[in-house]
Amino acid sequence: WQHNPATRASLQSIFMKLDKLAGKYCTGKETVAKLLPDKALDLDGSAVSVSDVGGLDLPDMCMECNLDEISQISQIIPLEEGIAAHKKKDHAKAWECFLAHAKLENATAKYWKGYYLWEGIGVEKDRVQARELFREAADNGGIADAQLHYAFSLVNNPLVKFDREIFLKYITKAADNNNPTAQYNLGEVYFYGKLNQKKDKELGIKYLRLAALNDQPKAKKLLQELGINGY
Incomplete structure (x- = not known):
């Protein structure tokens, strides 16, 4: 800086030089250093601030996981395989x-599960729990066999x-869900x-015929004894 005012550059001259430099070196992009969340300056523009992702705080990600739990989940066989195992009398599986x-x-x-507990197949009988499982499956899943078993869990049961x-x-x-045993009994x-x-022979024959069409042997026999066409 010149101590002699006469030799100092005028403000107009300084602004003109700055304008030329700006035109030569500025690209039009933002060149102001960003202030990151930790109050540090991003001098070279390489850092990514929270504002770059919508201004939201990123959640802490736990990179640890329980591999044993994942293994247990992957080892659960499909339900269809379990039913097939039951038919093959592989009751443990x-x-x-x-x-x-x-x-x-x-x-x-x-x-x-309720069926196994009710009959005691490979496990200790627990008809209280079995009855509750039948009810849950009947109400929440509309499972016809569960509806039938829940109905008959009330018959000759000293617990209820x-x-x-x-x-x-x-x-x-159960009958309306096309269960032949329920259709026959109803x-x-x-x-x-x-x-x-109250007797309703017409409705009774309707359900007996439905059961017979589903190959329920007792329904077929009863209709034959009554001389009623099963079809």
């Missing part, structure tokens, strides 16, 4: 499958009081007026 899928709130698996209305409600649901209820139900 079937039970493990039903147990795992029931924990995942699968209604069909809950029915099968028989409720005719609930029995008819669930056996009707047909008898209406045809003969069982359980103090």
Whole structure:
């Protein structure tokens, strides 16, 4: 800086030189250093600030995971394989499958778990838990076999009081869901007026015929004895 005012550059001259330099070296892009969240300056523009991703704080990501849990999930066999194992009488494999899928709130698996507990297949009988599983599968999954088993879990069961209305409600649901055993039993209820139900032979024959069409042997035999065409 010149101490002699006469030799100093004028402000006009300085601004003109700055304007020329700006025209020569500025690209039009922002060149102001960014202030990052930790108050550091991004001098070379290489850092990415929070504002670059929408101004939101990024969540802390836990990169650790439990490989044992992942392994256990991957080892759960499909429910269809569990049912196939049951048919092959591989009850241990079937039970493990039903147990795992029931924990995942699968209604069909809950029915099968209840069936194993009711019959004591490879496990200790627990008809209280089995009955509850039948009800859950019947109500939440609309499983016809569960509706049938829940209805009959009320019959001759010293642990619960028989409720005719609930029995008819669930056996009707099962019959309307095309369960042949339910159709046969409901047909008898209406045809003969069982359980103090008012006789309705027409409705009884309807359910008996549906059962016969589903190859229910008792329904076929009864219709034959009654001289009623099963079709």
